[in-house]
Amino acid sequence: xxxxxxxxxxxxxxxxxxxxxxxxxxxxxxxxxxxxxxxxxxxxxxxxxxxxxxxxxxxxxxxxxxxxxxxxxxxxxxxxxxxxxxxxxxxxxxxxxxxxxxxxxxxxxxxxxxxxxxxxxxxxxxxxxxxxxxxxxxxxxxxxxxxxxxxxxxxxxxxxxxxxxxxxxxxxxxxxxxxxxxxxxxxxxxxxxxxxxxxxxxxxxxxxxxxxxxxxxxxxxxxxxxxxxxxxxxxxxxxxxxxxxxxxxxxxxxxxxxxxxxxxxxxxxxxxxxxxxxxxxxxxxxxxxxxxxxxxxxxxxxxxxxxxxxxxxxxxxxxxxxxxxxxxxxxxxxxxxxxxxxxxxxxxxxxxxxxxxxxxxxxxxxxxxxxxxxxxxxxxxxxxxx
Amino acid sequence: xxxxxxxxxxxxxxxxxxxxxxxxxxxxxxxxxxxxxxxxxxxxxxxxxxxxxxxxxxxxxxxxxxxxxxxxxxxxxxxxxxxxxxxxxxxxxxxxxxxxxxxxxxxxxxxxxxxxxxxxxxxxxxxxxxxxxxxxxxxxxxxxxxxxxxxxxxxxxxxxxxxxxxxxxxxxxxxxxxxxxxxxxxxxxxxxxxxxxxxxxxxxxxxxxxxxxxxxxxxxxxxxxxxxxxxxxxxxxxxxxxxxxxxxxxxxxxxxxxxxxxxxxxxxxxxxxxxxxxxxxxxxxxxxxxxxxxxxxxxxxxxxxxxxxxxxxxxxxxxxxxxxxxxxxxxxxxxxxxxxxxxxxxxxxxxxxxxxxxxxxxxxxxxxxxxxxxxxxxxxxxxxxx
Numbered sequence: 001x002x003x004x005x006x007x008x009x010x011x012x013x014x015x016x017x018x019x020x021x022x023x024x025x026x027x028x029x030x031x032x033x034x035x036x037x038x039x040x041x042x043x044x045x046x047x048x049x050x051x052x053x054x055x056x057x058x059x060x061x062x063x064x065x066x067x068x069x070x071x072x073x074x075x076x077x078x079x080x081x082x083x084x085x086x087x088x089x090x091x092x093x094x095x096x097x098x099x100x101x102x103x104x105x106x107x108x109x110x111x112x113x114x115x116x117x118x119x120x121x122x123x124x125x126x127x128x129x130x131x132x133x134x135x136x137x138x139x140x141x142x143x144x145x146x147x148x149x150x151x152x153x154x155x156x157x158x159x160x161x162x163x164x165x166x167x168x169x170x171x172x173x174x175x176x177x178x179x180x181x182x183x184x185x186x187x188x189x190x191x192x193x194x195x196x197x198x199x200x201x202x203x204x205x206x207x208x209x210x211x212x213x214x215x216x217x218x219x220x221x222x223x224x225x226x227x228x229x230x231x232x233x234x235x236x237x238x239x240x241x242x243x244x245x246x247x248x249x250x251x252x253x254x255x256x257x258x259x260x261x262x263x264x265x266x267x268x269x270x271x272x273x274x275x276x277x278x279x280x281x282x283x284x285x286x287x288x289x290x291x292x293x294x295x296x297x298x299x300x301x302x303x304x305x306x307x308x309x310x311x312x313x314x315x316x317x318x319x320x321x322x323x324x325x326x327x328x329x330x331x332x333x334x335x336x337x338x339x340x341x342x343x344x345x346x347x348x349x350x351x352x353x354x355x356x357x358x359x360x361x362x363x364x365x366x367x368x369x370x371x372x373x374x375x376x377x378x379x380x381x382x383x384x385x386x
Numbered sequence: 387x388x389x390x391x392x393x394x395x396x397x398x399x400x401x402x403x404x405x406x407x408x409x410x411x412x413x414x415x416x417x418x419x420x421x422x423x424x425x426x427x428x429x430x431x432x433x434x435x436x437x438x439x440x441x442x443x444x445x446x447x448x449x450x451x452x453x454x455x456x457x458x459x460x461x462x463x464x465x466x467x468x469x470x471x472x473x474x475x476x477x478x479x480x481x482x483x484x485x486x487x488x489x490x491x492x493x494x495x496x497x498x499x500x501x502x503x504x505x506x507x508x509x510x511x512x513x514x515x516x517x518x519x520x521x522x523x524x525x526x527x528x529x530x531x532x533x534x535x536x537x538x539x540x541x542x543x544x545x546x547x548x549x550x551x552x553x554x555x556x557x558x559x560x561x562x563x564x565x566x567x568x569x570x571x572x573x574x575x576x577x578x579x580x581x582x583x584x585x586x587x588x589x590x591x592x593x594x595x596x597x598x599x600x601x602x603x604x605x606x607x608x609x610x611x612x613x614x615x616x617x618x619x620x621x622x623x624x625x626x627x628x629x630x631x632x633x634x635x636x637x638x639x640x641x642x643x644x645x646x647x648x649x650x651x652x653x654x655x656x657x658x659x660x661x662x663x664x665x666x667x668x669x670x671x672x673x674x675x676x677x678x679x680x681x682x683x684x685x686x687x688x689x690x691x692x693x694x695x696x697x698x699x700x701x702x703x704x705x706x707x708x709x710x711x712x713x714x715x716x717x718x719x720x721x722x723x724x725x726x727x728x729x730x731x732x733x734x735x736x737x738x739x740x741x742x743x744x745x746x747x748x749x750x751x752x753x754x755x756x757x758x759x760x761x762x763x764x765x766x767x768x769x770x771x772x
Contacts (some may be wrong), residue, residue, distance in 0.1 A: 001423075008624070009416035009424075017410060024403055030395035034697055035706040037387075067453035067593065070611040070621035094611030094620060101610065196580070200622060205410070207453065207593050207624030222608050224487065225456040225480030226711070233458035236395070236586060238593030311420055321420040345563075369666060 004321040006357025013203035016244040023240035048246035057186035069198035070094040072211035078220040083130035105384035111342030114143040137179040141286035151191030204248030243314025263295035277373030292298040392743025399589035402630040409626035413606035456480040458597035465604040469516035488734035489702035497728030500529035523565035526723040528683025537577030591635030594627035600768040649681035663759030702710035
């Protein structure tokens with residue numbers, strides 16, 4: 001198997017799995033129970049939260065553990081209330097569909113690069129904007145957004161509001177689900193007020209995520225009950241998942257640099273092999289923003305080729321990749337991300353989302369590129385024959 | 387260790403754990419991805435949903451998998467909207483605190499038994515009541531509520547509304563978290579429209595639950611995003627958790643009868659040993675409704691004794707039990723359940739929630755009862771000395 005869809009799902013690491021084992025057996029206690037073994041489970045849980053928080057320069061109490069990134073983002077958006085939220089047009093469905101529940105506006109990206117159009121952002125901030133949600137890295141193109149520049153704009157608006165006696169705060173939320181494997185995240189440096197994390201994208205378990213919440217921010221719970229997580233997220237804590245998440249987050253942080261090098265090398269091999277073997281010139285998507293693209297993303301389009309047919313063809317050779325976000329692609333939706341970056345329908349139809357990860361090695365990457373090129377070539381021959 | 391707090395948390399069964407193993411390793415794919423191994427994960431996930439549903443006489447599509455009972459109940463309550471919801475005063479915090487977000491009223495229970503006061507229910511149903519939420523079995527007393535009688539009342543209201551051209555539906559929601567180990571649940575027979583399930587109380591994993599939703603009912607998502615679970619619960623599916631949940635649900639169903647017998651026997655031993663050894667006459671709570679009490683619940687009060695002190699004393703002997711719901715007890719709240727059943731403050735302060743389960747055997751139950759009695763006696767001597 002050559003798995004090139006790490007953006008869609010990552011396998012649970014051995015270390016993360018080992019860490020959760022005791023909590024899947026002996027240490028099963030409810031962390032809110034009063035006796036010693038349960039208190040030890042509570043300690044382990046809080047310690048795991050602290051460790052996750054530490055990887056982004058925060059404290060355990062700044063985090064609310066959720067069932068994943070979608071819930072975390074939904075929780076972040078409760079800050080909006082009756083005010084306005086701005087989201088980037090290339091955001092994941094969890095951001096876009098949640099924005100639709102509120103008074104919202106959409107910020108444009110630049111064509112080709114998929115980078116945020118900062119002028120459009122400036123123009124769209126109104127006196128009633130309370131939240132701006134921009135993913136740290138896009139889930140289809142891997143485009144890394146310049147959060148610092150966005151934060152500078154936000155800071156100016158804050159100063160302006162202060163002068164004008166507009167007491168409405170302006171917060172920055174970022175979905176860092178895809179970024180956490182490759183970018184050194186520090187909430188103070190990134191100047192984010194709310195940050196979505198996802199264990200399932202960093203070799204942790206499915207069904208666990210977190211929302212970082214800066215101190216001053218007041219959110220409303222989306223689920224109510226026993227009052228866990230400072231009342232923001234009721235329900236018995238997912239102890240094994242959170243403990244595995246902590247190990248995954250620490251490991252991601254620890255290996256940022258080596259992973260980046262590995263994937264830079266994979267990307268080079270992948271591109272040169274494709275170019276050398278494909279009879280259709282590949283268009284590497286988001287390439288013009290390469291230093292703003294996650295190292296493990298190499299989305300590519302072969303205009304005129306039906307990427308879905310390619311995926312099924314490659315599946316026969318046990319090469320697994322996708323055309324876009326799994327949840328959108330499974331519904332046959334055309335990628336709104338690729339459309340936003342100005343790709344033609346033909347280019348979109350010919351697009352593959354390639355994302356490297358821990359399951360890959362150099363030989364795989366070379367072989368996959370050769371096989372993809374061969375599949376492209378045979379598809380082109382078929383089209384020319386017809 | 388003698389663990390007498392199965393109502394608070396159950397260990398993951400070996401079978402449930404084994405079932406999830408492949409999905410914690412090789413079968414990690416996103417179930418929405420397009421290639422064959424991911425499609426197999428999708429099939430396994432949908433199959434697990436069907437199997438969970440089958441144990442309550444429903445179909446896979448009738449279920450929305452959630453992160454636990456609290457989320458399931460919150461989702462059920464989205465049906466309320468601007469209308470009224472009625473909840474029982476002894477419900478779990480996940481029901482009571484969620485009801486508070488809506489126009490709501492509280493139904494009384496009978497003293498001693500904790501059984502619903504059906505007259506009070508009848509009186510409190512208004513033309514605007516859309517939902518009645520009554521747990522199948524209470525989480526502190528184990529009291530099994532007569533859902534069939536409640537359903538009869540609801541049916542009469544429906545007929546009445548039809549005659550009066552009131553088109554508002556009236557639905558019955560039940561939290562079956564505690565009941566699923568010991569009661570044969572069938573949604574058609576119980577006439578419930580919405581049913582909350584929880585894997586973590588039936589020897590399945592933490593962080594997984596489900597809501598059964600009868601066909602005609604329209605709910606609103608509490609989290610929005612990729613549109614999973616028919617749009618009602620977005621986020622990548624917790625595949626390992628759901629597969630383990632299926633095994634746990636099937637096993638619970640399979641062993642209902644034998645568990646009931648085992649726990650009936652435990653309860654007898656526990657009671658007789660306590661009575662024989664304790665110098666303070668124990669009050670067995672909910673006893674007057676014994677045939678309406680879950681077989682594995684044996685809550686007991688020793689008036690005049692400080693139950694919290696008892697818990698720490700027994701902890702030294704590795705006997706673990708609680709005073710009430712873990713999430714409430716951890717905040718030092720006095721049990722609203724025991725209060726509702728008419729217990730005096732002294733009786734409440736002296737109450738222990740004892741719940742048997744898979745980790746117990748006869749010898750443990752006898753020993754635990756002896757130790758509890760000894761602890762009660764030494765506490766009483768201390769009080770008499772002071």
